[in-house]
Amino acid sequence: MFGYFLFGLTVLVYIVISLFVLQPAPSGSDQNYGWASSALVLIAAYGVCSLLLTINITANGGFNWISDAKLKRNAIVAILWFGMVVGVTYCTLKPEYHKIYQLTGFIRLLSQLISYGAIWLPLLMLIPYYLFLKPEWRDTLSPNLFKTLLVFASVVGFLLPITPKIILKSYKKFDERELAFNEAMKNIEKYQHVSSLLYYTDKSYDEQIRNVALTKIKASKNLEAELIETLEQHSSYDVFDFLDENKVEHPERFIEPIIKSFDRLTADMHEDIVNPYKRGVFNVEVLLRVLEGQFKDSIAVFKPHILKLQEVMETPPAKSRAYDDTEQVNETIYKYREDVKNWLAKH
Structure with missing residues (x-):
């Protein structure tokens, strides 16, 4: 009768833990403290109740099928119980697996298994334990069934907290x-x-x-019109990248918008060169290729603006870069200077 009482108590704690892990993890520091305190109390209650239940079942011969040697049997039971409790503890205390955004594929499955581990892992213990309470129930089933469930639960419990961090990082990168x-x-x-x-x-x-x-x-249907609008009102760099690999049917429509964009390009180039917090400079090589490739008949119109760009590019670059390799950025600037110089000499 006492075994049923302990089993009921363990199940009650298990239900509370299940409801607890189904709640979203808190974000505030005060809430985190309360969340962690509640989790530790529940884990302690589960550990104590499941331990007393395990001891009761062991004392009543529920694990005699493991081994005839008492010391060996008790040691194996202790290891099995400890592994299962470790797994439940780990899954309960890992709120980062309680994802609030949509996951996909294998990573979603893995995250959900860990996130809800405190729900399904105890069942691998509670189901066999319930059968152990009555010898006639236990004897109707093969010991291999109990062994499989308990060993699997214990092995999973031990593996979860010792999973190499590098694997978790690779999962995260793949997931992202x-x-x-x-x-x-x-x-x-x-x-x-x-x-x-x-x-x-x-x-x-x-x-x-x-x-x-x-x-x-x-x-x-309005490709050229929207490209021109982007040149005039938005970033022109994406447009130049597109024009570098894709021909337009009416290049003459782009001449005036490109000319208007040069003031912004020149100002951006100056800022990119002197501001140490900028991530390098925009790709001048692409700009020059586009002008020569699709607007060759209008080179004379663009040349004064390229001369102004060349003048700005002679500005001494920042002595250091906060987010990029200074030497590499400077080499890029020097290369673009040569590209502009050669382009002007050619035209």
Whole structure:
């Protein structure tokens, strides 16, 4: 009868823990303190109740099927119980696995297994323990069934906290890449204006993302008008990257917008050179290729603006960079100076 009482008490604590882990983890420091205190109390209660239940079942011969040697049997039971409690403790105290954003694939499954480990892991102990309370129930089933459930629960319990951090980091990186990919594809499907879609043609994105974005851009009925609007009102760099690899049917429509964009380009170049907090300079090589490739007949119109850009590029660069390698940035600036010089000499 006492065994049933301990079993009921353990189940009651298990239910409270299950309800506890289903709640979202708090974010504030005061709330975190209260959350951690509650978790520790519940874990302690579960540990004590399950330990007393394990001792009761052991004393009543519930684990005699393990071994005839009492010392060996008790040692194995202690290890099995400890592993299961360790697993429940780990899963209860790891709120970072209680994801609030949408996960996908294997990472989602792994995260959910750990996040809800305090719910399913105790069941691997409680179900066999319930059968152990009555010898006639225990004897109707094969010991291999109990052994499989208990050993699996204990092994999982021991493995969870000693999982190498490098594996967890790789999961996180994989998860973040997958989430970023799905988010990009969702945005491409949602966005209609070329200026927004151009963002995803950057070479920092996966080829699949770039191709999907480019396909949608080229299918736009107002492609040239929206490219011109982007040149005039938004960032011109994405437009130049697009024009570098894609021909337009009416290049003459772009001449005036490009000329207007030079004031901003020149100002940005000066800021990129002298500001140590800037991440390098924009790609002048692309700009020069676009002018020569699609607007060769209008080179004379662009030349005064390139001369002004050359003048700005002679500005001494920042002595240090906060976020990039100073020497590498300077080498890029010097290379672009030569590119501009050669372009002007050619034209």
